[in-house]
Amino acid sequence: MDNSPTETFDFDVxxxxxxxxxxYVEAIAxxxxxxxxxxxxxEYFTADLWGRDLYTELDEVYRKRARFVIVFVSFHxxxxxxxxxxxxxxxxxxxxxxxxxxxxxRLDDSxxxxxxxxxxxxxxxxxxxxxxxxxxxxxxxxxxxxxxPEPKILRVPRTPDExxxxxxxxxxxxxxLLYGGVLWQRRNxxxxxxxxxxxxxxxxxxxxYEISQVFTFLQNSLSDLAACPVNILKMLSTEAxxxxxxARGEPGNAELIEHIATRLVGIxxxxxxxxxxxxxxxxxxxxxxxxEATARLADxxxxxxxxxxxxxxxxxxxxxxxxxxxxxxxxxLDLTMTIDDEALERQTNEMDRARRRLGL
Numbered sequence: 429m430d431n432s433p434t435e436t437f438d439f440d441v442x443x444x445x446x447x448x449x450x451x452y453v454e455a456i457a458x459x460x461x462x463x464x465x466x467x468x469x470x471e472y473f474t475a476d477l478w479g480r481d482l483y484t485e486l487d488e489v490y491r492k493r494a495r496f497v498i499v500f501v502s503f504h505x506x507x508x509x510x511x512x513x514x515x516x517x518x519x520x521x522x523x524x525x526x527x528x529x530x531x532x533x534r535l536d537d538s539x540x541x542x543x544x545x546x547x548x549x550x551x552x553x554x555x556x557x558x559x560x561x562x563x564x565x566x567x568x569x570x571x572x573x574x575x576x577p578e579p580k581i582l583r584v585p586r587t588p589d590e591x592x593x594x595x596x597x598x599x600x601x602x603x604x605l606l607y608g609g610v611l612w613q614r615r616n617x618x619x620x621x622x623x624x625x626x627x628x629x630x631x632x633x634x635x636x637y638e639i640s641q642v643f644t645f646l647q648n649s650l651s652d653l654a655a656c657p658v659n660i661l662k663m664l665s666t667e668a669x670x671x672x673x674x675a676r677g678e679p680g681n682a683e684l685i686e687h688i689a690t691r692l693v694g695i696x697x698x699x700x701x702x703x704x705x706x707x708x709x710x711x712x713x714x715x716x717x718x719x720e721a722t723a724r725l726a727d728x729x730x731x732x733x734x735x736x737x738x739x740x741x742x743x744x745x746x747x748x749x750x751x752x753x754x755x756x757x758x759x760x761l762d763l764t765m766t767i768d769d770e771a772l773e774r775q776t777n778e779m780d781r782a783r784r785r786l787g788l
Contacts, residue, residue: 435573441564442468442494444514446504449535452552453500459561465568466575468494483513490517495573496528497521498564500552501543502535515540531567533560583745585609586616595682601747603673603680608744610689611737618697625700625730628720630707639786642715646722646779652702653726656695657765660733663692664763696733699726718782721775728768736763 441460445453450471457469468489470477477485490497497518505511519542522530532540532549550560584605585591591609594602624630637645662668672684703723711719782788 436576437493437495437573438466438576439468439489439494440466440496440568440575442489442497442518443470443500444490444497444505444511444518445500446502446508446511448504449500449502452535455557456560459557460564463561463565465561465564482510486510486514487517490514491521495571495575496531496564496567498531498533499540500533500535501538501540501549503538505535506538506540515542528567531564582748584612584741586612588613598679599748600751603682603685604744604747606680606682607672607685607689608741610686611693612741614690614693615696615734615737618693618700621697621700621704622730622734625703625726628707628723630704630723632710633705633708634710635705635708636710639712639715642711642718645709646706646718649702649706649722650725653699653729656699656729660692660695660763660765663688663695692733693737696730699730699733702726714785715782718775718778721771721778724771725767725775727771729765732763732765 443453443457453469454471457467457472460467497514499505499515499518505515518530522528528548530543530547532543532547534549534551534553536553550563552560555563582590582594582597582599582602582605585594586609591606591613594605594609599605668688671681672688673680703726706719706723709719
């Protein structure tokens with residue numbers, strides 16, 4: 429048995445090319461990535477390379493960190509100083525390898541310095557892109573060494589399983605990820621109800637009101653809607669946030685984080701329920717438009733809550749990279765809930781019109 433350790437690499441393949449040939453190489457890179465081949469393609473690592481010494485970084489990539497280097501040979505490639513640097517790093521590695529490491533792909537008839545004419549190559553002009561990708565995978569399947577598993581960056585959990593994994597690992601700033609995950613999952617579970625609200629659809633509640641009862645029902649519904657921003661303010665208060673997330677430098681309380689996020693989405697659901705109850709109630713025909721106009725008062729606040737959740741999740745998703753980059757971490761988002769002026773005017777007008785019709 430061969431008990432020698434398996435050499436590991438960061439990438440299966442590093443792609444070396446000239447900027448003028450980017451369109452072709454980008455297509456190959458995308459197809460390789462779809463086949464779960466770990467590639468170094470500089471466009472995918474713009475943020476990682478930003479501010480680094482590219483001379484040293486690229487030498488490491490093309491000489492040490494990949495199982496293979498694919499060089500896309502063209503007139504532009506042989507005339508560029510940076511591609512010459514990449515080629516020299518790759519060929520230095522190839523000198524020490526007993527197996528093929530340097531894999532040339534010809535884009536035209538240019539001769540690459542240092543590449544013997546007896547070296548096998550692939551001609552991109554006669555080889556379909558799908559076939560080239562298949563050949564790369566075949567090469568990898570029989571090659572020695574292994575690629576390191578890509579480090580998993582925990583983001584906002586979109587599923588209960590991801591949430592459990594987050595809580596098991598609790599990476600730095602896990603509190604933000606958990607809060608965003610609960611907001612996202614709870615809201616996502618209500619998407620059917622939100623679509624019904626957008627369409628103005630509601631099942632009949634079985635509740636029927638006489639004219640004398642309708643205005644009391646409307647007043648109670650308006651009171652219920654008005655209470656929602658007050659309760660949201662409680663969930664976003666400094667006291668609630670401090671208890672859930674902890675003071676600076678202190679760990680948060682997972683149960684409280686989940687609780688306040690659940691309550692916030694619960695208020696979002698309550699507003700849709702109020703609107704649905706207005707639409708689903710049995711009322712005299714003269715008052716049906718009033719009911720619809722009152723239900724529409726919830727539109728703008730609901731959209732503002734949805735926007736708040738989307739913005740928070742987007743901010744929280746960037747937390748791991750911001751921490752890894754040594755950046756200060758602070759998330760401050762405002763939630764402003766307003767009633768659309770046109771919706772309010774319509775509701776007022778419909779109410780006045782109904783009163784006149786009924787002689788009230």
